[in-house]
Amino acid sequence: MRADPQIARAMSAHGWFHELAPAHQAHVLARVRLQHFAAGEVLAHRKAPTEDWIGVHTGLVKLAVYNAAGDSCTFSGVPAGGWFGEGSVLKRELRRYDVIALRASDAIFLPVDDFHFLLDHSLPFSGFVIRQLNERMGEFIAAIQNQRLLSVEGQVAAALSQLFNPQLYPFTAQRLELSQEELGLLTGLSRQRVNRALRELERLQLLRLAYNRIEVLDLERLRAYAQRQI
Structure with missing residues (x-):
């Protein structure tokens, strides 16, 4: 089946996709979906099952939690080109934060089963995910440090x-x-x-x-x- 041209163009902008073998690229193109969100719209909800690994193709989103009073704590902002949620996808756990569009944004969703398929069968993808996790850990440690000091x-x-x-x-x-x-x-x-x-x-x-x-x-x-x- 021929890939959707819009999805193919979107994926071609992301470096990790080019590292995949042709068969794995075809697998991704057949499984990902591209979705538009207006400013303020929720891409994924906290405490909901983690069904996808998410990439920001255009726009800007934030990862945050809110308490009953409406107060929030923002973990990170993710601009265009960023992918996030590897930890929850790996553990197939409930998502630990809300994902909210700060402006009109296009996001790419790769289903969790396909993420695990690539992790099991693609060495380049596994390497990319390891680097992502390492950088993300550093980012969160720095965010806590910065807020306090x-x-x-x-x-x-x-x-x-x-x-x-x-x-x-x-x-x-x-x-x-x-x-x-x-x-x-x-x-x-x-x-x-x-x-x-x-x-x-x-x-x-x-x-x-x-x-x-x-x-x-x-x-x-x-x-x-x-x-x-x-």
């Missing part, structure tokens, strides 16, 4: 820097199409505090601000700024 400016600098992880988020460009409100949702900070932090980082010539856009001028200095505070 960094100033607001440091937290914003660290959050921006994390979006440039080439293993987790290979699509990220120097000019981030990211609003201050979205950055606030990723960091758990108010828009006002994010605005003040960004102005300070701009004053230090680490970034340049425009409408709904943040241009990182010196990524290494931005990372170093956050690390110096620890």
Whole structure:
């Protein structure tokens, strides 16, 4: 059966797909689905069975939990190019967080059984998943550390820097199409505090601000700024 052209184009943008053998590429193209979500829409619910490994093709999503009062804790933001949920897929457990679109987004879903098929039969895919898990662990440890030890400016600098992880988020460009409100949702900070932090980082010539856009001028200095505070 011939693959859907739209799905084939979407998958061709993701590096791990090109590492697969042709037969495994065909398997993926026959099984994945591409779905559009409006801003604020839920891609996957916390405590629901984990049925898919999810990739963000376009847009931006966040992984978060909410309590009964509506307070939230954001674990991570995932921009276009990022894939997530390997741990829950591997263990076939209930999902541990809500996945919410922060803007209009297109997501790719690979069913859990097909994820395990690739893991069992494709060495390149297994290698990719191991690297993902290693980088994700580092990201979560850094997020806890940053929240507890960094100033607001440091937290914003660290959050921006994390979006440039080439293993987790290979699509990220120097000019981030990211609003201050979205950055606030990723960091758990108010828009006002994010605005003040960004102005300070701009004053230090680490970034340049425009409408709904943040241009990182010196990524290494931005990372170093956050690390110096620890």
